[in-house]
Amino acid sequence: MFAVIRTGGKQYSVAAGDIITVMALEGEAGTAVTFEEVLLLSKEGAATIGAPHVAGAKVLGEIAEQTRSPKSIAFKKRRRQNSKRKRGHRQDLTRVKITSIEG
Template identity: 60%
Template sequence: MFAVIKANGKQYRVAAADEITIDHLEAEVGSIFTFPVLMLGGSSVAIGAPHVDGATVTGEVIEHTRGDKVIAFKKRRRQNSRRKRGFRADLTVVRITEISGLGETVKADAAGTGA
């Protein structure tokens, strides 16, 4: 069973025990976070308008980290004009612990696989 969730304005396809890297969440490390479900898939499919009623995806916040540096470099030729600016996005790593909906529940077991 898989689900399409919405987090910070972006959509992610997840399954139980997946670790996803998303934009920064205001949540403590180790806390449980519930995501809105846009679609459920597997043996049967449910598409929400905009969300699937009664379906939930929960995940545990593993860590807060930063992304790779992105360099914005502007140069105007023959004018000795250069501007260099770096940016690193704040990210959060989340492990999906449970997907429930359509009368079935899939949990991530201790080994880290969806069972």
């Protein structure tokens, strides 16, 4: 059994026991999380597609850790201008362990 959920503007295909990395969610490690936006639910080969969401379906998970992405560097240089800029960015992320799929 698996489901396709939407969180943080992205879609994720999940099954029970999976660990996914999503955009930052509020909560500490061990906090329960519920994903209500289930776009597709598949069990035993029969798929239920939502319009836009599957009614009564939800995915339950638990926050494993709050982390940050590797640093991405934006370096800009203008030739012969003696002008350059280096900026770094790290995105806040949350690792979620999927516990069960209901629907």
